[in-house]
Protein backbone atom coordinates (compact mmCIF):
# COMPACT_ATOMS: atom_id res chain seq x y z
CA UNK A 743 0.00 0.00 0.00
CA UNK A 744 1.20 3.56 -0.72
CA UNK A 745 -0.10 7.02 0.17
CA UNK A 746 -2.12 7.33 -3.03
CA UNK A 747 -4.00 4.11 -2.13
CA UNK A 748 -5.30 5.51 1.18
CA UNK A 749 -8.92 6.64 0.89
CA UNK A 750 -10.00 9.21 3.48
CA UNK A 751 -13.50 10.45 4.24
CA UNK A 752 -13.76 13.64 6.29
CA UNK A 753 -17.35 13.64 7.51
CA UNK A 754 -19.23 16.77 8.55
CA UNK A 755 -16.59 19.16 7.23
CA UNK A 756 -17.24 22.22 5.07
CA UNK A 757 -13.90 23.96 5.71
CA UNK A 758 -11.78 21.37 3.86
CA UNK A 759 -9.08 21.71 6.52
CA UNK A 760 -8.65 18.01 7.36
CA UNK A 761 -9.46 16.94 3.77
CA UNK A 762 -6.70 19.14 2.35
CA UNK A 763 -4.13 18.00 4.93
CA UNK A 764 -4.56 14.41 3.67
CA UNK A 765 -4.82 15.47 0.01
CA UNK A 766 -1.51 17.38 0.26
CA UNK A 767 0.19 14.10 1.18
CA UNK A 768 -1.20 12.44 -1.93
CA UNK A 769 -4.10 10.47 -0.42
CA UNK A 770 -7.54 10.30 -2.01
CA UNK A 771 -9.51 12.57 0.37
CA UNK A 772 -13.08 13.81 0.22
CA UNK A 773 -14.99 16.01 2.64
CA UNK A 774 -18.73 15.70 3.12
CA UNK A 775 -21.23 18.08 4.66
CA UNK A 776 -24.82 19.20 4.18
CA UNK A 777 -23.23 22.59 3.41
CA UNK A 778 -21.04 23.36 0.40
CA UNK A 779 -17.29 23.46 1.03
CA UNK A 780 -16.00 26.99 1.47
CA UNK A 781 -12.64 25.95 -0.05
CA UNK A 782 -12.30 24.43 -3.53
CA UNK A 783 -11.59 20.71 -3.36
CA UNK A 784 -13.10 17.25 -3.47
CA UNK A 785 -16.41 17.61 -1.60
CA UNK A 786 -19.74 15.77 -1.47
CA UNK A 787 -22.59 18.05 -0.44
CA UNK A 788 -25.19 15.79 1.17
CA UNK A 789 -25.74 13.17 3.84
CA UNK A 790 -22.58 11.36 4.90
CA UNK A 791 -24.49 8.04 4.93
CA UNK A 792 -24.91 8.33 1.13
CA UNK A 793 -21.17 7.68 0.70
CA UNK A 794 -19.90 6.14 3.95
CA UNK A 795 -19.76 2.63 2.44
CA UNK A 796 -17.69 3.66 -0.60
CA UNK A 797 -14.57 1.75 0.49
CA UNK A 798 -12.78 4.24 2.74
CA UNK A 799 -9.76 3.24 4.85
CA UNK A 800 -9.96 6.12 7.31
CA UNK A 801 -12.69 8.48 8.45
CA UNK A 802 -12.24 11.65 10.47
CA UNK A 803 -15.66 12.94 11.56
CA UNK A 804 -16.75 16.20 13.19
CA UNK A 805 -20.41 15.48 14.08
CA UNK A 806 -22.53 18.40 15.36
CA UNK A 807 -21.94 18.90 19.07
CA UNK A 808 -24.59 21.43 20.08
CA UNK A 809 -27.05 18.87 21.45
CA UNK A 810 -24.30 16.74 22.99
CA UNK A 811 -22.61 19.48 25.00
CA UNK A 812 -22.84 19.40 28.79
CA UNK A 813 -24.29 22.92 29.03
CA UNK A 814 -27.21 21.87 26.82
CA UNK A 815 -28.15 19.44 29.61
CA UNK A 816 -29.55 22.18 31.80
CA UNK A 817 -32.39 22.52 29.30
CA UNK A 818 -32.88 18.80 28.87
CA UNK A 819 -36.17 18.76 30.74
CA UNK A 820 -37.74 20.12 27.55
CA UNK A 821 -38.74 16.97 25.68
CA UNK A 822 -37.90 18.31 22.18
CA UNK A 823 -34.36 18.89 23.34
CA UNK A 824 -34.12 15.38 24.76
CA UNK A 825 -35.11 13.99 21.35
CA UNK A 826 -32.52 16.20 19.65
CA UNK A 827 -29.86 14.95 22.05
CA UNK A 828 -30.83 11.32 21.40
CA UNK A 829 -30.73 11.88 17.63
CA UNK A 830 -27.30 13.53 17.90
CA UNK A 831 -26.01 10.63 20.01
CA UNK A 832 -27.39 8.11 17.48
CA UNK A 833 -25.68 10.00 14.65
CA UNK A 834 -22.36 9.92 16.57
CA UNK A 835 -22.74 6.17 17.22
CA UNK A 836 -23.66 5.38 13.59
CA UNK A 837 -20.47 7.11 12.47
CA UNK A 838 -18.40 5.25 15.07
CA UNK A 839 -19.98 1.90 14.14
CA UNK A 840 -19.49 2.28 10.39
CA UNK A 841 -17.53 -0.32 8.47
CA UNK A 842 -14.32 1.73 8.04
CA UNK A 843 -11.13 0.25 9.55
CA UNK A 844 -9.67 3.44 11.07
CA UNK A 845 -11.93 6.06 12.63
CA UNK A 846 -11.49 9.30 14.57
CA UNK A 847 -14.52 11.17 15.87
CA UNK A 848 -13.81 14.68 17.08
CA UNK A 849 -16.10 16.48 19.53
CA UNK A 850 -15.86 18.69 22.61
CA UNK A 851 -16.42 17.17 26.05
CA UNK A 852 -20.07 16.33 26.46
CA UNK A 853 -22.52 13.57 27.15
CA UNK A 854 -20.92 10.94 24.87
CA UNK A 855 -18.35 10.13 27.54
CA UNK A 856 -21.22 9.10 29.84
CA UNK A 857 -23.48 7.56 27.18
CA UNK A 858 -20.73 5.70 25.31
CA UNK A 859 -17.18 5.82 26.62
CA UNK A 860 -14.51 8.30 27.65
CA UNK A 861 -12.65 9.93 24.74
CA UNK A 862 -9.23 8.46 23.99
CA UNK A 863 -7.31 11.73 23.77
CA UNK A 864 -7.85 15.38 24.64
CA UNK A 865 -5.83 17.83 22.53
CA UNK A 866 -5.49 21.57 22.06
CA UNK A 867 -4.37 23.37 18.87
CA UNK A 868 -1.32 24.84 20.65
CA UNK A 869 -0.04 21.29 21.34
CA UNK A 870 0.61 21.17 17.57
CA UNK A 871 1.68 24.75 16.78
CA UNK A 872 -1.57 26.72 16.27
CA UNK A 873 -1.36 29.48 18.89
CA UNK A 874 -4.83 29.17 20.42
CA UNK A 875 -6.86 27.17 22.92
CA UNK A 876 -9.82 25.00 22.00
CA UNK A 877 -10.29 21.78 23.89
CA UNK A 878 -10.91 18.92 21.45
CA UNK A 879 -11.64 15.32 22.38
CA UNK A 880 -10.86 12.44 20.04
CA UNK A 881 -12.60 9.05 20.07
CA UNK A 882 -10.22 6.74 18.21
CA UNK A 883 -10.91 3.34 16.64
CA UNK A 884 -7.76 1.42 15.65
CA UNK A 885 -5.70 4.63 15.58
CA UNK A 886 -2.81 5.66 17.87
CA UNK A 887 -2.82 8.77 20.05
CA UNK A 888 -1.35 11.83 18.30
CA UNK A 889 2.18 12.84 19.34
CA UNK A 890 2.38 16.52 20.27
CA UNK A 891 4.61 18.61 18.02
CA UNK A 892 4.09 22.10 19.46
CA UNK A 893 4.48 23.99 22.68
CA UNK A 894 2.25 22.71 25.46
CA UNK A 895 2.33 26.04 27.34
CA UNK A 896 -1.17 27.51 27.32
CA UNK A 897 -1.56 30.61 25.09
CA UNK A 898 -3.56 33.65 26.10
CA UNK A 899 -6.70 33.38 23.99
CA UNK A 900 -9.20 30.86 22.77
CA UNK A 901 -11.12 30.69 19.51
CA UNK A 902 -14.24 31.64 21.48
CA UNK A 903 -12.50 34.93 22.43
CA UNK A 904 -11.44 35.56 18.85
CA UNK A 905 -14.69 34.86 16.96
CA UNK A 906 -18.26 35.17 18.11
CA UNK A 907 -19.88 33.24 15.24
CA UNK A 908 -20.20 29.46 15.41
CA UNK A 909 -19.29 29.06 11.70
CA UNK A 910 -15.71 30.23 12.28
CA UNK A 911 -15.45 28.85 15.81
CA UNK A 912 -16.30 25.33 14.64
CA UNK A 913 -13.51 25.27 12.02
CA UNK A 914 -10.86 22.73 12.85
CA UNK A 915 -7.24 23.49 13.75
CA UNK A 916 -4.98 23.21 10.63
CA UNK A 917 -2.03 22.16 12.82
CA UNK A 918 -3.93 19.23 14.35
CA UNK A 919 -5.21 18.29 10.87
CA UNK A 920 -1.67 18.20 9.51
CA UNK A 921 -0.48 15.88 12.27
CA UNK A 922 -3.52 13.61 11.84
CA UNK A 923 -2.55 13.27 8.19
CA UNK A 924 1.19 12.74 8.74
CA UNK A 925 1.02 10.45 11.78
CA UNK A 926 -2.02 8.36 10.83
CA UNK A 927 -1.00 7.74 7.23
CA UNK A 928 2.40 6.53 8.55
CA UNK A 929 0.56 4.22 10.93
CA UNK A 930 -1.76 2.85 8.21
CA UNK A 931 1.14 2.25 5.82
CA UNK A 932 3.13 0.43 8.54
CA UNK A 933 0.13 -1.77 9.32
CA UNK A 934 -0.67 -2.60 5.69
CA UNK A 935 2.76 -3.18 4.16
Ligand SMILES: C[S@@+](CC[C@H](N)C(=O)[O-])C[C@H]1O[C@@H](n2cnc3c(N)ncnc32)[C@H](O)[C@@H]1O
Pocket residue numbers: 753754755756757758759774775776777788789790791804805806807912913914
Ligand atom coordinates in the same frame (compact mmCIF):
# COMPACT_ATOMS: atom_id res chain seq x y z
C1 LIG B 1 -19.60 21.37 14.12
S1 LIG B 1 -19.75 21.43 12.37
C2 LIG B 1 -18.14 20.83 11.94
C3 LIG B 1 -17.32 21.81 11.12
C4 LIG B 1 -15.93 21.28 10.82
N1 LIG B 1 -15.12 21.27 12.02
C5 LIG B 1 -15.21 22.09 9.72
O1 LIG B 1 -14.04 22.51 9.96
O2 LIG B 1 -15.79 22.27 8.64
C6 LIG B 1 -20.80 20.04 12.08
C7 LIG B 1 -21.19 19.87 10.64
O3 LIG B 1 -21.93 18.65 10.48
C8 LIG B 1 -22.72 18.81 9.31
N2 LIG B 1 -23.71 17.71 9.23
C9 LIG B 1 -24.78 17.50 10.03
N3 LIG B 1 -25.47 16.39 9.63
C10 LIG B 1 -24.80 15.88 8.57
C11 LIG B 1 -25.01 14.74 7.71
N4 LIG B 1 -26.05 13.91 7.89
N5 LIG B 1 -24.13 14.52 6.72
C12 LIG B 1 -23.08 15.36 6.53
N6 LIG B 1 -22.82 16.45 7.31
C13 LIG B 1 -23.68 16.71 8.31
C14 LIG B 1 -23.30 20.20 9.51
O4 LIG B 1 -23.77 20.76 8.30
C15 LIG B 1 -22.11 20.97 10.11
O5 LIG B 1 -21.41 21.71 9.13
